[in-house]
Amino acid sequence: xxxxxxxxxxxxxxxxxxxxxxxxxxxxxxxxxxxxxxxxxxxxxxxxxxxxxxxxxxxxxxxxxxxxxxxxxxxxxxxxxxxxxxxxxxxxxxxxxxxxxxxxxx
Numbered sequence: 001x002x003x004x005x006x007x008x009x010x011x012x013x014x015x016x017x018x019x020x021x022x023x024x025x026x027x028x029x030x031x032x033x034x035x036x037x038x039x040x041x042x043x044x045x046x047x048x049x050x051x052x053x054x055x056x057x058x059x060x061x062x063x064x065x066x067x068x069x070x071x072x073x074x075x076x077x078x079x080x081x082x083x084x085x086x087x088x089x090x091x092x093x094x095x096x097x098x099x100x101x102x103x104x105x106x
Contacts, residue, residue, distance in 0.1 A: 005044055008029050014039060057081035057102035059091035080106070 018036045057080040064076055074087040084099035095104055 004049055006045075011040060011043060055081055055100070055102040056106050057097060057100075057104055058106040059104055061091070062090065079104075 014036065018032050022027075038101040058079065060080050061078040062076045062078055077086050077088055077091040078084065079102060081100065081102040082097060082100035084097055086098075090098070091104070097104065
């Protein structure tokens with residue numbers, strides 16, 4: 001599975017490793033600066049990825065009056081993110097909301 005990083009955070013960490021960790025002499029190492037600029041250019045030229053933030057939710061169980069049910073009451077699962085309603089078997093079947101895609105792990 002792919003892992004995604006923040007370009008700016010990586011650039012700052014790389015700069016810190018290259019120039020701010022060891023001795024003052026390392027800051028003036030021309031080879032180090034060239035390598036840093038090469039990596040910085042590589043990072044800048046990477047294409048953006050098509051990723052969306054993960055949304056977390058949970059199934060909330062509700063009861064309602066059901067005239068077709070011999071017991072008169074039925075359980076409903078409701079998505080805490082978008083409010084999607086489904087029968088109670090949906091919560092046992094889906095780890096994600098089929099309507100909004102929220103991960104049901106709360």
